[in-house]
Amino acid sequence: MTDQTQAPTRARPSSSGWLTRLTRAAPTRPGETYGVPGSGDTTWLSLASIALLLFLWWIVTATGWVKPLFVPSPGAILQKFADIWQNGFTNTSFLEHIAISTARVFGAFVLACALGIPLGLAMGMSPLVRGIFDPPIEFYRPIPPLAYLPLMIIWFGIGETAKVLLIFLSVFAPVALGARAGVKSAAIEQIHAAYSFGATRWQVMRHVILPSALPEILTAMRIGVGFGWTTLVAAEMVAATKGLGYMVLSASQFLQTSTVIVGIIVIAAIAYAFDLLMRAVERRVVPWKGRM
Structure with a gap:
């Protein structure tokens, strides 16, 4: 028997080689983009954008293009x-x-979350609950708060109840609808698997549906609190003697533009700080959000 030398075979290129390379180049950390590690960090770009806006603001006021009555200088x-x-x-x-303004907004926000999140989850799971509550929520949701402000005053007077309730209504709709939409994120296979292992309806809600809905709920909370700060000025229009919204409205009546801008900047800063806090909560509670 003669030994036959086997000729070396050349490995043929795999048709899935591009997929392997793409997978290796896929982002491994939140904020990274494909093939460019760390390219999602836009901190320096954001700082440069803010600096550019401040510089343009200073140029416009320093050259006198706009009168200080309309746009005061940064100084x-x-x-x-x-x-x-x-x-x-x-x-x-x-x-x-x-x-006072923060207490009004976040008091209404906590109340809206306490009522809106359970109701939204119930609407997502039960057609009966959705059929009952979906029409009134969708009916009042697009109405501007100023439209039903007179009703709040007629029904609840000019005290704190009307102000907090007005802010509550502006926050409640996005939170409830966000929770309802989050229920759809739960895979039906996971729900059936949980039931097949003997899980109760409450256990399915707690361990399957709620974790799947959390990203949508947290996003809805961020949107809702933004609506709350937007409604604050309207809520403090009537019979308010304290608050950032009152300060902005009162200063505008006397053409104190610098005071108005100070109030606006403070409102925006508080809202942005809360948004950053909610983003940190998202990274901690739902670290899988945004990952493939």
Whole structure:
């Protein structure tokens, strides 16, 4: 028997080689893009954008293109902020204005989440509950808060109840609808598998549906609190003597543009800080969000 030398065979290129390379180049951390590690970090780009806006603002005011009555300079805004911080506004300290407005918004926000999230989950799971509550929520949701502000005053007076309820209504709809939409994120196979292992309806809700719905719920909470701050100014239009919205409206009546801008910036800063907090909660509670 003669030994036959086997000729080396050349490995043929796999048709899935492109898929392997793409998988290796896939992002492994949140914020990365394909093939470019760390390219999702836009911090420096955001800082440069803010600096550019401030520079343009300074140019417009320094050259006199716009009168200070309409757009005060950044320096005038800083001086007005320092003045309000030290002396307050309308015999009320600046921190008290901030605390009162924050309490109104987040009090309504907590109440909207406490009622809206369970109702939204129930609407997503039960056609009966969805049929009962979906029409009234969808009916009032697109109505601007200023439209039903007179009704709030007629029904609940001019005290804190009307203000908090007005903000509550603006937050409630997006939170409830977001929770309802989140229920659809749960795979039906997971639900059937849980039932096949003997899970109760409450266990399926807690261990399958709620974790799947959490990303949608957290996003709806971020949107809802934004609507709450938007409605704050409308809520403090009537019979309010304290609050950031009251400060903005009162200053506008006397053409105190710098005070108006200070109030707007503070409202935006508080809302943005809460949004950053919610993003941190999302990364901690639902780390799988946005990953393939």
